[in-house]
Amino acid sequence: MARCFAGAKCELASVARSLAKQTRRSLDCNAAAAPIPFSSPIPSHHRSKLHLQSEAPCLLLQRGVAAGHFNRTSLGNLSSSGVKLGQSVEERKWNLVSASMQASVQTAAKVGARESGSVPLEKLVEVVTNAAKTGAAVVMDRVDKPRTVDFKGATDLVTDTDKATEEAILEVIKEAFPDHLVLGEEGGVSGGPNSDYLWCIDPLDGTTNFAHSYPCFAVSVAVLWKGRPIAGSVVEFAGGPFCWVTRTFSATAGGGAFCEGQRIHVSDTESVQRSLLVTGFGYEHDDAWATNIELFKHFTDVTRGVRRLGAAAVDLCHVALGLVDAYWEYRLKPWDVAAGVLIAEEAGALVTRMDGKDFTVFDRSVIASNGKIHPQLLDVIRPATQKLLDSGKFVDDLWFKPDGYQLK
Secondary structure, X not given: OHHHHOOHHHHHHHHHHHHHHHXXXXXXXXXXXXXXXXXXXXXXXXXXHHOOOOOOOOOHHHHHHHHOOOOHHHHHXXXXXXXXXXXXXXXXXXXXXXXXXXXXXXXOOOOOOOOOOOOOHHHHHHHHHHHHHHHHHHHHHXXXXXXXXXXXOOOOEEEHXXXXXXXXXXXXXXXXXOOOEEEEOOOEEEEOOOOOEEEEEEEEEOHHHHHOOOOOEEXXXXXXXXXXXXXXXXXXEEOOOOOOEEXXXXXXXXXEEEEOOEEOOOOOOOOHHHOEEEEOOOOOOOHHHHHXXXXXXXXXXXXXXXXXXXXXXXXXHHHHHOOOOEEEEEXXXXXXXXXXXXXHHHOOOEEEOOOOOOOOOOOOEEEEEXXXXXXXXXXXXXXXXXXXXHOOOOOOXXXXXXXXXXXX
């Protein structure tokens, strides 16, 4: 048996090196003190690329225990993920590679803030909640009344309700924090230019839906400290004409995510083939739009379906609630995602850019998933995004970040 245990670290390191060649991430198997999470098998098209060599018929599970890479908890994870005694060597290797791929993706930096600065977190939460509810009250008062619709672009709508809602939200924020910086979809940048705090407001996410009384729109409010969300709230409108209802999502960095006061969590789906996804498309029919059309086609073919709701804040909250397993989109603005990404992350979601790099609310692409299917999604989405970046027709610099605003 001792011979079976020998060489475990070398084998694990070899698999990790093969994986790193594909993901361009380095994994140090010798430093893996925590259990390695095992999940879905690696897709078959990766197998031919990794060129793993066969080994003597000795159980990989036993080798891992001897090498110190697994403890009793991780053995339970192995069992629940389908890695069992008696599996072929190749099957065990693919499960190990899939786990390593997931571990590499899950090293992505957290989106949420690590501290709240000089203002007590409780005060920030109070104002975020009050601002979102105040804005939602304005929308609810107008939702079944005639609208005045203007155009910011050929198909990009803005209504009188967008403007009135933002004004109401601004009053709440400025009364509490007159020196804080504010970024609103309609009003742009206002407030103290030297503040570390930035409030991101989308007074009516899904304006086109609202203009047509289609039940998928929301009010979104978040506060950032040095570029990272501290607290956020999204009030989603559902139902329909004359029977509108709302549900309120909220989260604080490190404090979990909630819907109507109940703790929420992302789904447990482990396979893209069994997933329900959601995406969105911007108003500009450019190269990013065309790339996403192709991604939409691909995932429509290989999943249970891809929805397009038309409100990013709602999409992200649906990931948090476990209604859908992942969401991705290009060209979102900070006010679209600031609250939603925090709510999703605090519900257990993994959030990155669409090229797999760390995400900030000022980035131009986002993918948020339950974490378990993230590597499988990036296997398709990352190359498409990289091709778009390499073409020079889609840039990855930060946008809509107020001049002089410092990120931590």
